[in-house]
Amino acid sequence: MERRDFIALSTLVTATSIMGADTTPQVLQRQLQSEIYTPRPLAFNPKKLNGFSEKIILSHHQNNYGGAVKRAKMIEEKIASLPSSSAPFELGSLKREQMVAVNSMILHEYHFDNLGASGQMSPALANKISAVFTTTQNWENEFKKAALSLGGGSGWILLVYNHRLKSVENVWSWDHMHGLWDSEILLALDMYEHSYQMDFGANAKEYVETFMKNINWDVVNKRFESIS
Numbered sequence: 001m002e003r004r005d006f007i008a009l010s011t012l013v014t015a016t017s018i019m020g021a022d023t024t025p026q027v028l029q030r031q032l033q034s035e036i037y038t039p040r041p042l043a044f045n046p047k048k049l050n051g052f053s054e055k056i057i058l059s060h061h062q063n064n065y066g067g068a069v070k071r072a073k074m075i076e077e078k079i080a081s082l083p084s085s086s087a088p089f090e091l092g093s094l095k096r097e098q099m100v101a102v103n104s105m106i107l108h109e110y111h112f113d114n115l116g117a118s119g120q121m122s123p124a125l126a127n128k129i130s131a132v133f134t135t136t137q138n139w140e141n142e143f144k145k146a147a148l149s150l151g152g153g154s155g156w157i158l159l160v161y162n163h164r165l166k167s168v169e170n171v172w173s174w175d176h177m178h179g180l181w182d183s184e185i186l187l188a189l190d191m192y193e194h195s196y197q198m199d200f201g202a203n204a205k206e207y208v209e210t211f212m213k214n215i216n217w218d219v220v221n222k223r224f225e226s227i228s
């Protein structure tokens with residue numbers, strides 16, 4: 001637990017003791033977690049992307065990402081306030097919705113953080129990718145092809161490093177609920193139509209090509225360095 005969290009939790013515990021409330025530690029912990037549900041600002045100037053309109057980036061960030069953050073917080077609060085007499089299915093339904101919302105929040109943060117058109121793939125990452133795909137071009141071709149398989153649908157394409165496989169993989173992720181466990185996300189591409197419809201209509205191919213031109217490789221390289 002980070003020092004800031006410890007202090008916040010201690011304050012809550014002290015306040016609860018003074019008030020004599022019967023709030024459980026679980027609820028206290030959930031109140032603490034609710035503080036993290038604040039949307040992160042964009043780390044780049046949306047006017048400076050190549051091929052994306054400022055309008056679509058801001059709409060995607062504010063409405064779709066911001067909406068996911070808001071839903072995640074609301075669901076967290078609903079779970080915390082469920083009475084102990086509630087049926088298992090009531091908790092189960094909320095747990096499912098929580099996973100959708102929280103995963104959406106997290107994946108959007110990866111997606112926006114790896115946009116910004118900066119740098120190029122590092123030699124270390126290129127070597128790792130080439131060890132699997134022979135060339136980085138082969139990797140890119142597979143990444144884009146997998147992305148197009150989700151055109152008109154909803155999901156994510158992720159370049160990940162998987163600890164069990166000890167290699168990089170392109171992961172096809174239908175909706176927000178699929179993933180390859182024990183993986184670290186290096187690059188995330190949102191293939192939900194809301195990511196491109198406003199600028200590209202149904203032309204998912206043009207969207208994917210535009211995304212590839214706007215990757216912030218400095219961020220992707222740092223993600224890879226942090227695990228290697």
Ligand SMILES: [Fe+2]
Pocket residue numbers: 060064065108190192194195
């Ligand atoms: Fe999205």
